[in-house]
Amino acid sequence: MSTVDESKESAAGSPPVKPGEFRLEVIVVPVSDVDRAKSFYQGLGWRFDAEAAVEDGYRLMQFTPPGSGCSIIIGEGVSSAAPGSAQGLHLAVYDINEARADLIARGVDVSEPFHDATGVFHHAGTEARLDGPAPGHKDYGSFASFSDPDGNGWVLQEIKTRLPGR
Missing domain, CATH: 3.10.180.10 (2,3-Dihydroxybiphenyl 1,2-Dioxygenase, domain 1)
Known part of the structure; x- marks a missing residue:
């Protein structure tokens, strides 16, 4: 399953990355329960950008805080860091x-x-x-x-x- 939010709030309007720039785009936040974390971050009012479950043991979701140019990714199989370590x-x-x-x-x-x-x-x-x-x-x-x-x-x-x- 894969979904992408194409709402007007999308970050698609941001300018492209220019030569020499290093933009902080995504931070992976390690979680133990993807659905519980999804509920929490949606409850914060953060934009739900995408979800992808490509194979067993690999599932991710992306959220963006209001007004932020940087998003977070939570999921299964996306980080070896211990849940709660960020x-x-x-x-x-x-x-x-x-x-x-x-x-x-x-x-x-x-x-x-x-x-x-x-x-x-x-x-x-x-x-x-x-x-x-x-x-x-x-x-x-x-x-x-x-x-x-x-x-x-x-x-x-x-x-x-x-x-x-x-």
Whole structure:
């Protein structure tokens, strides 16, 4: 079985890759139960791009977060990584509180907003984590986290104004 979503929301409108470019296009997220993961990522409101089951033991699905140029692939036979081993997958959001509220309304267990004691990027795990968003909601400094059913770790990062060149 193979399906592709040809909706107006398709990424087909993105410009072609130019010589010298290296675009991050897909991240493989290792899961133990493909159908459970499909339900979770669809429940986030992510676009379901494609599904293919070509042979026994090889099945994949692709999802794209709203507004993202990068997708994820989940499946069976697509990764040798242990389910739940993907950590620190970042989703840039405009408003950390609004993004949290949306995910919570979808049944996702999301941490309270936090920032790092250094005022820079967050440490691994919960080390140096301070409660609440970064002072003044400083761009790149406010975070919240959640996990999929296998424990793959996602981080929301609030960014209102991008650094130059981004």
